[in-house]
Amino acid sequence: MAKPKDLIMFRSVLVAAALLLVALKEEAHGLSLNYYDHKCPGAEAAVTAAVRQAMAKDSTVPAGLLRLHFHDCFVRGCDASVLLDSTGNVTAEKDGPPNVSLHSFFVIDNAKQAVEALCPGVVSCADILAFAARDAVALSGGPSWVVPVGRRDGRVSLVSETSTLPGPRASFEQLKQAFHARGLSTKDLVVLSGGHTLGFAHCSSFQDRIHINNNGGPQQVDPALNPSFAASLRRACPANNTVRAAGSGLDATSTAFDNTYYRMLQAGRGLLSSDEALLTHPKTRAFVALYAASQEAFFRAFAKSMLRMSGLNGGNEVRANCRRVN
Template sequence: MAAALAAVVRTVMVLGLGLSVGEALSLDLYEETCPQVEAAVTAAVRQAMAKDSTVAAGLLRMHFHDCFVRGCDASVLLDSTGNVTAEKDGPPNVSLHAFYVVDNAKATLEAQCPGVVSCADILALAARDAVALSGGPSWVVPVGRRDGRVSLASETATLPGPRASFEQLKQAFHARGLSTKDLVVLSGGHTLGFAHCSSFQDRIFSSLEEGQGGIMGMDPSLSPSFAASLRRACPPNNTARAAGSGLDATSAAFDNTYYRMLQAGRGLLASDEALLTHPKTRAFVALYAASQEAFFRAFAKSMLRMGGLNGGDEVRANCRRVNNNKP
């Protein structure tokens, strides 16, 4: 059943989705100039995932954080310089990882077709492969994004955080031309990955007096048994930097467990719980909890919409720094 579903979803094609992903993007841009681009990126992602189960979540989150600041222009990949703190060193991004996967793919492609494939395209392809190789859907990624030359940590403040309310989340998505449905669908990316205690500890240990916020100040929307397990993982005054919890019960597999856990009071982050505070988003949560196929199809479409956000103006030779041929 799972294999058949994956086969169905992997046939999703851009032209069949009726999407507008920007005039600069193409399905065959590299067909003659760098035909091995997809194989090179997939190989880099597959190799990394074989050694580190956290790579898939890292690449997906990286793509999201890139597109939500200045569009999908690989500005999140740029290193800080002596006088400029880059996006990757902004507070929401300090836990991003797996940059080396993009570096490895870029090195391979620069050796084969130098100056052709943008870092932004590599990141978009890598995020797609991370999802597909984790058991999720695949989709045809239009290419032709350009790499940006500006990366500012200060601009990461616009990224929606783990404590964002529904209104804050909706505003962040709508400001980028993404719908409330896209909000619910892309939040499903939390089926992959891990959150540190600091992202949710206020939900299990609050300053409220006992009785005002549930058991010992616990967020009353949480299942008591789930909260108890989180308390064991993140005790008060925890100092273990690696402590935390998977974002859902199958945090290395891309599936619809996230939505089913959310309905059961086992959503980890306050921003996850926020999806149940509005009738429209609650209905989408119910739909995707009931149908993994519906979620997979919607996820492919929403990733294409997000991936079509405006990008930069060059093809970097090195994803960590801008080219030196411009002022």
């Protein structure tokens, strides 16, 4: 009879093999598993070192990097357009309303500088961002995966296009439409929402759930919220809140990548309306239950969904500076 340790190792091998097959499919999208093997063999390690160094000083970095990658891929594909600075004539994505709270750009800058010192003009900012998002998850206790590479950086970044990003108040139908429009499934929607296991939301993102106008009477809270959880949120974000930095962690372990997000959602402790929306449809509710019960199932699904999302088409150059076009 196999020992428990042997069974765990066997399952790990199966998971790795499954993820490798998903990654191999990205070859059809013009990406490759060995694109930098000879062109810049130290690139991936340099990015990991930059992420690790930043995390040692700032525990919010992993959430920032994961959100950067998501917001990049959902606008023009994974082309690092979210990293471009606004110019005198054009307001860029990063200055759009959904993106003003994005952070950790400096980590990508540092990684790019390190990679350019190794092999100038070879590694795209889009690939660096894909590596960094993977490292942010893995170094926070989550799964890792092989990142297919060969993306190109985009030359266009428009603030107007950020309106297509799903927001914190999105309904299930709005979320589903946003994901399906990008070739991602309803399952991907639930899985990638699990990225909310990392990070923080400002009061403005959920204020409407804890201070509902009541025709002049006492303000109410969303009945879907656990009463004690709602009370804690009201203390953190009073109706007359003027503290811009005030808010709440997206789950109770907001610096660790785990499945706490799904368990909190089931307990009426999901922070955002878009989180709560996952419980409004039988199919998504079943996925929430699955991932709440099995962290292993969530990790395996998250790696696969990230590979699908990061395979979205991108740009056409390798930028020397991630903040501006060549």
